[in-house]
Amino acid sequence: MSAVASIRCTCRQSIISATSNATRSRVSASVLRSHRRSFASTSAPSSVRTKARLSRPVLAFLGLSLTLPTTYFFFPLSSSSSLSPQIYTNHPVSTTQSLTSQHKLIAVPIPSSSSSTQYFERPFRTDGSLADVEKGEVVVQHMMIKSPDIQIERPYTPVNDGVRDGEVRMVVKRVRGGEVGRVVHNLQPGDEVGIRGPIPTFSITPNDYDRIIMISTGTAIAPFLQLLSKLPSPTTPAATSSSSPSSPTTTPQLHLIHASPLPNRIDWTNSNLDPSFIPALKQKFVDRLQISRIEPGPVSKDVVSNALSGLGKEEKVMVLVCLPPWLMRPLCGGMTPNLGQGPITGVLAELGLTNAQVWKLE
């Protein structure tokens, strides 16, 4: 199997949270890896790209740590009804649905104004400008939701294609003592929620790969559900099947490896409660999408080896990993403290995969 073609990632690093008694800052921003170009406003010549890749997270870190807190604290909520990555606006929740006792699906309509949809179609860069999406490129994005009571925000990844559906749908897990999870779980249809986004999480040009393997557990499946929702059905002409300005024209072989919930827990991902969940995706992709459900816990070498089987020497593979740190470490090595990719170690390294073939998502 050969190396990467292109994946560009804006890591989930723009999180600024302040609790009532302390201000915690977890800031990270745009880490873009591209072999052709990045979301950055100017394309660096190839000779300096490596250097640019190394310095960009640092610059983004500094830039965001200055700009986002300012935006957040001085302009906490705008009266405008447009969605914006920089400024919070209040938006009514149209539907809410309990998927399990811990998981709630909420839908927030996207205002039809072009100022709201533009950020879905032309992703927001950390320098404030908008990126042109390349032909065939799919950008996975997340939204920030804030607590109305205290200065705290959390990122959530829509499971669907927002522009196509006219709304973003997010599955939010409530954790014990969690602040924003509590807020979301108390929402009723018609209630308003402070939201900003969309913010790019990562982008990928699926046509550049022969096989894309996605590995997740729990709500970390959300970026993959969104990616699969944005990909056109292999049986439908690309131009009509996605809202993306430049839909991929062919579908690579897709393999989703997703942990089953603990025994006696409801497997919401495998329900028909949303058209972005697994059963609908299976119907959409038929034999282009293989699903492996695995036991909760560390991902075994066998299951990944199985997903890689039959891959020719010249074929290109990308493994996208979205797991909590304790599961990511044995599989492929952890991310660095500033949410850089870090070296590939563990199971994926043993299978011969390199940094060019793996992308880690926090």
Ligand SMILES: Cc1cc2nc3c(=O)[nH]c(=O)nc-3n(C[C@H](O)[C@H](O)[C@H](O)COP(=O)(O)OP(=O)(O)OC[C@H]3O[C@@H](n4cnc5c(N)ncnc54)[C@H](O)[C@@H]3O)c2cc1C
């Ligand atoms: C890019 C991105 C996308 C994401 N998408 C999703 C998604 O689609 N769905 C989803 O459910 N989640 C998603 N997450 C996770 C989400 O952003 C939150 O981290 C999660 O919902 C918990 O937030 P919370 O405010 O409810 O809990 P928090 O208030 O952050 O609490 C989390 C845990 O920490 C504990 N805790 C809180 N404060 C303290 C303290 N001072 N000392 C000790 N312990 C403390 C709490 O008890 C709790 O157990 C995503 C994360 C990222 C980075």
